């Protein structure tokens with residue numbers, strides 16, 4: 325007998341099924357609530373509402389647990405690569421050696437971008453934000469790489485997945501080079517995914533880029549930590565847009581747009597701008613903390629707090645280790661790290677943050693890692709997007725593979741004016 329709950333509405337008892345996840349999480353299935361009671365539920369921000377069941381990523385916000393396809397993110401960060409983790413998320417299991425070799429070869433084969441795309445980049449205003457460019461260019465990929473009529477649906481998806489994972493990395497580096505007026509650097513067949521990206525970003529004819537394996541390792545870990553995070557804002561955008569049966573490129577473009585927001589992926593750039601403001605004397609730490617606590621000030625302590633984690637974000641812990649190792653390796657003494665460590669300590673001893681379970685999230689230290697890699701601040705969220713791409717794709721595919729894949733169309737509770745008549749303009753009283 326499956327588990328149910330009872331709801332007493334208008335003197336009538338309604339029985340609703342309970343869905344229990346593989347980690348014991350429970351949900352009330354309200355799929356027939358309106359039909360049975362005439363009521364809907366209301367949950368702005370969906371903090372209490374599950375949009376789907378999913379077998380991809382498990383998070384426990386109270387215990388700070390994050391697992392991709394059951395594997396703890398700590399083990400993947402220590403032992404895997406971003407390309408292998410992308411395969412795991414998208415295909416549901418770690419690749420065998422032949423599968424990994426084939427996946428890497430496919431990514432290499434599809435790493436070039438249509439030459440005409442450079443004309444698009446060259447015509448964006450120089451001050452354009454790279455996230456706006458990325459969202460537009462991901463959508464444009466559909467025009468440059470339409471699905472071949474001879475492909476089966478599965479072949480079409482697989483080639484699109486490979487193109488996205490490989491070309492978005494190339495497009496990001498291309499966008500950076502063109503924005504600087506530098507010659508575009510092409511991917512090289514002898515470099516792996518992450519080394520290729522760093523080379524495409526920083527190699528130039530008069531100062532060849534030296535691949536440092538410690539920086540390549542740091543970039544792998546950075547992207548592994550960002551690879552998926554269940555039904556976050558941008559992933560929900562990808563699923564929602566995809567539910568209208570639009571192509572994967574357009575769905576991913578919607579995810580890029582959602583990630584751009586400073587409350588979401590844009591926080592890594594906002595953290596560095598906050599730390600820099602403190603460092604350059606524009607703001608004292610005391611002022612920043614006071615502003616973050618002031619209910620009348622929209623300012624938030626960027627890189628702190630999380631809708632799900634009510635303890636330290638497990639990714640923040642690993643990112644801090646990457647920070648320490650990278651600054652050690654590059655012999656860089658970044659004053660912003662010192663400020664970040666002090667700001668974290670200050671906040672974690674402050675009742676306001678402690679009472680609200682506000683801890684550093686993935687974005688708090690990630691910007692310092694990116695600075696150590698030489699990534700410009702306005703590209704920080706692009707780096708988050710490249711990392712989140714496998715997760716977006718895996719989640720979109722899981723939705724598309726669901727035989728009951730429904731169009732996302734939430735309801736509302738109307739609070740507007742009662743019915744009224746159209747008034748001809750001549751008879752409209754001037755409003756005070």
Ligand code: SDX
Nearest residue numbers: 553556587588589591616624625626627628629630631680
């Ligand atoms: C990411 O969802 C995901 O998984 C996202 C992500 C992923 O991998 O996809 O993890 C990536 O987006 C991480 C979060 C990055 N954003 C930031 O660092 C921006 C700063 N953080 C906040 O804006 C906030 O913490 C959110 C948006 C992240 C979460 O906010 P919620 O869950 O909507 O919580 P809330 O706004 O209702 O806050 C509860 C209380 C409020 O105070 P009171 O009304 O109780 O007095 O906590 C306060 C908030 O004012 N609060 C903060 C705060 N975060 C929450 N106060 C100061 N500084 C903060 N950072």
